[in-house]
Amino acid sequence: MSAPSPPTLNLWIPPPSSSPEYTALQGLITRLSSSTIPPTAPFTPHLTLLTAIPSSIPLTTIREAIRASIPSSGLDIRLSGIASGDFYFQCILAPVEPSPALSDLHSALRARLPAQEGKRLPNGEAYFPHVSLMYGNLGEEEKRGVVERLRGEGVQGERGEIAGVGGWMVDEVWVVRCEGSVERWEVLDRVRFGDGQGEGEQ
Numbered sequence: 001m002s003a004p005s006p007p008t009l010n011l012w013i014p015p016p017s018s019s020p021e022y023t024a025l026q027g028l029i030t031r032l033s034s035s036t037i038p039p040t041a042p043f044t045p046h047l048t049l050l051t052a053i054p055s056s057i058p059l060t061t062i063r064e065a066i067r068a069s070i071p072s073s074g075l076d077i078r079l080s081g082i083a084s085g086d087f088y089f090q091c092i093l094a095p096v097e098p099s100p101a102l103s104d105l106h107s108a109l110r111a112r113l114p115a116q117e118g119k120r121l122p123n124g125e126a127y128f129p130h131v132s133l134m135y136g137n138l139g140e141e142e143k144r145g146v147v148e149r150l151r152g153e154g155v156q157g158e159r160g161e162i163a164g165v166g167g168w169m170v171d172e173v174w175v176v177r178c179e180g181s182v183e184r185w186e187v188l189d190r191v192r193f194g195d196g197q198g199e200g201e202q
Contacts, residue, residue: 009053012046012174024163032134040135041182047131050109059189066173066191069108071101078167080160082150084143091136094162096129
C-alpha cells in the first residue's frame with residue numbers, strides 16, 4: 001500500500017467578500033448544492049489559482065511569493081458562461097476568460113513556490129481558470145440538463161455573466177487548506193492586492 005499523500009494548500013481568488021458579486025455567486029452555489037440527491041456541501045465562490053502547495057511551506061513564504069507576483073496593473077476576472085466539466089470539483093462551472101495578467105500570476109507563483117520533492121507545481125500550460133458552481137459526480141446527461149435549465153432560467157446572461165455577475169476586480173488571494181470534506185476546508189491567510197499584507201497565522 002502506498003503512503004498517503006502529504007497535505008497540501010491551494011490559492012483561491014474569491015470575489016470581494018462584501019460585494020454583490022460574492023453574494024450572487026454564493027446564492028447560486030448554495031441553491032445548486034441543495035438541488036442534488038443527496039445534497040452536496042456549498043462552498044465559497046472562487047477561482048483556483050494554484051493547487052498542491054506543500055503545507056510544510058510557511059505561510060510567510062507563500063505570502064511573500066504572492067506579494068512578489070501581484071500584477072502592478074491589477075487583475076480583472078471575467079466569466080464566460082455556464083459549462084460542465086469532467087471532474088467532481090468541476091461538475092458545473094463558469095469558465096474564466098484567459099488574460100495575460102492571470103496567466104502571468106499563475107506562472108509566477110508556480111515558479112516561486114516549491115512542490116513536493118523538488119517537482120514543479122501542477123497545471124502550467126494545462127491551467128484551466130474557472131469558477132466552480134457545483135461539485136458532484138453527475139452523469140453527462142444530468143450535467144447537460146443542469147446547464148440547460150440554468151440557461152433557461154436566465155442565470156446565464158447574453159454576455160456570459162452568471163447570476164448577473166460578469167466578473168470582479170481581484171482584491172485578495174486566499175491560502176486554503178482543502179483537506180477532507182468541504183465543511184473542513186480552512187482559510188489560513190488572506191493576502192490583499194492593495195498592500196500585500198496577510199491576515200492569517202504565521
